[in-house]
Amino acid sequence: xxxxxxSNFPQIWELLKKEYPDPQPALHFxxxxxxxxxxxxxxxxxxxxINKVTSELFKKYRSVFDYADADISELEKDIYSTGFYRNxxxxxxxxxxVIIEDFGGEVPSKMEDLLKLPGVARKTANIVLAxxxxxxxxxxxxxxxxxxxxxxxxxxNKDPVKIxxxxxxxxxxxxxxxxxxxxxxHGRNVCFARKPAxxxxxxxxxxxxxxxxxxxxx
DNA sequence: CTCCCGATAT
DNA sequence: ATATCAGGAG
Numbered sequence: 001x002x003x004x005x006x007s008n009f010p011q012i013w014e015l016l017k018k019e020y021p022d023p024q025p026a027l028h029f030x031x032x033x034x035x036x037x038x039x040x041x042x043x044x045x046x047x048x049x050i051n052k053v054t055s056e057l058f059k060k061y062r063s064v065f066d067y068a069d070a071d072i073s074e075l076e077k078d079i080y081s082t083g084f085y086r087n088x089x090x091x092x093x094x095x096x097x098v099i100i101e102d103f104g105g106e107v108p109s110k111m112e113d114l115l116k117l118p119g120v121a122r123k124t125a126n127i128v129l130a131x132x133x134x135x136x137x138x139x140x141x142x143x144x145x146x147x148x149x150x151x152x153x154x155x156x157n158k159d160p161v162k163i164x165x166x167x168x169x170x171x172x173x174x175x176x177x178x179x180x181x182x183x184x185x186h187g188r189n190v191c192f193a194r195k196p197a198x199x200x201x202x203x204x205x206x207x208x209x210x211x212x213x214x215x216x217x218x
Numbered sequence: 219c220t221c222c223c224g225a226t227a228t
Numbered sequence: 229a230t231a232t233c234a235g236g237a238g
Contacts, residue, residue: 027234043235049225083224087236121236142234184234193232194228
């Protein structure tokens with residue numbers, strides 16, 4: 001929590017906003033249920049892979065009852081290529097049953113309720129709340145947000161919940177959702193996990209982790 | 219902390 | 229062959 005590193009935040013965020021105006025989610029969905037399902041499936045997978053699976057899945061499973069009553073091994077096959085398919089199938093079915101039994105069959109729109117669904121923690125809940133219901137409950141911290149927030153010096157914490165808290169203090173509440181999406185886009189396009197392309201980064205001169213030694217000074 | 223796990227890029 | 233991907237549960 002050193003003030004020197006955090007001081008770059010306003011400039012970095014302004015430049016990233018200019019680089020990614022109107023960032024949009026990559027997952028395809030038409031309603032809160034589809035968003036919830038796609039986000040549960042997205043764990044440790046790519047959105048390209050998830051969209052490939054959900055384009056068929058959403059034709060077959062149209063309501064929470066379709067998931068609740070599904071044959072579990074059939075559901076596992078239907079989501080197989082997303083990875084972690086046993087856990088995810090179980091989570092989808094059990095979440096659907098909780099939604100039916102405790103929430104009147106409607107995907108809940110409160111953080112407290114979403115966290116009662118198996119397979120849903122803060123990252124997934126934040127996405128569903130922000131994009132599904134327009135509720136600003138927090139900032140979705142996924143692997144990209146975690147990596148970039150650390151590299152850019154926005155946090156020194158490693159626990160996603162603590163990182164989220166740090167970010168919520170830095171970012172204006174109205175920009176929470178855009179902030180997540182922007183960091184994800186920049187992480188996918190430039191600030192790669194393995195070999196960040198600092199030479200192509202619009203904020204490399206402000207980044208404490210920039211690999212380019214020339215532009216780090218001044 | 220470990221485990222879950224397939225698809226893709228390097 | 230290994231690292232990584234809109235993570236979460238036990």
